[in-house]
Amino acid sequence: MATLKHIAIAGNIGSGKTTLAEKLSKHYNWIPLYESVDHNPYLRDFYEDMTRWAYHLQIYFLNSRFNQVRQIRESEKTIIQDRTIYEDAHIFAANLHKSGHLNNRDYQSYLDLFNSMTSFVQPPDLLIYLKADIPKLVQQIQKRNRDFEFNIKLEYLKTLNEHYEKWIGGYKHGKILIIDVNKIDFVENAEDFSTIVGRVDLELNSLFG
DSSP states (O other): OOOOOEEEEEEOTTSSHHHHHHHHHHHHTOEEEOOOOTTOSSHHHHHHOHHHHHHHHHHHHHHHHHHHHHHHHHOSSOEEEESOHHHIIIIIIHHHHHTTSSOHHHHHHHHHHHHHHHTTOOOOSEEEEEEOOHHHHHHHHHHHTOGGGGGOOHHHHHHHHHHHHHHHHTOOSSEEEEEEOTTOOTTTOHHHHHHHHHHHHHHHHHHHO
8 A cells, every 4th residue: 555655735934834844743753844944045145135046046945845855755754844846936936037036047947947856756645735814924924033034025925825826726736735724823722733633634544544
């Protein structure tokens, strides 16, 4: 029988991906793989000058995520990943191109690389999408208090959300679980977390039951 290898959590900046990955990894005894925010050499510069650093940032994330996917496939254990390789292209790079921060030449070069990489990538067994409106995102971003995120503009979050809705609406790579986090708090409220676990269990049972 096939075994569960790869769970991934998708969602906008501040939707709670990292926290949920951490909590689910403890609950199910999965190995968590986090997005490399603290060690990313471009992130701080990017929020100060998006146009100058957009291509560098996207290439860094793409490479980092591709290495994570390789690690997942080589592992004997079940891994939960904070954000997917698909989001890098379909959300962030697409948004930077649309808003003029990534020119046509760089965007095409990026997409060529992305397409080459994803031909070697297997999608997650289950994708969990955290759906959050702007007020919720802003509240969470302020709560975690990362100084370089103070420069994030509401318009940027809004257009990212639009890209997310479009991408999730057309997601065909595998099983998807959408969790609306606007009116729940799975950190402070144990009942809310239990509800999420119940929904994840249902999806896993239908996959491997």
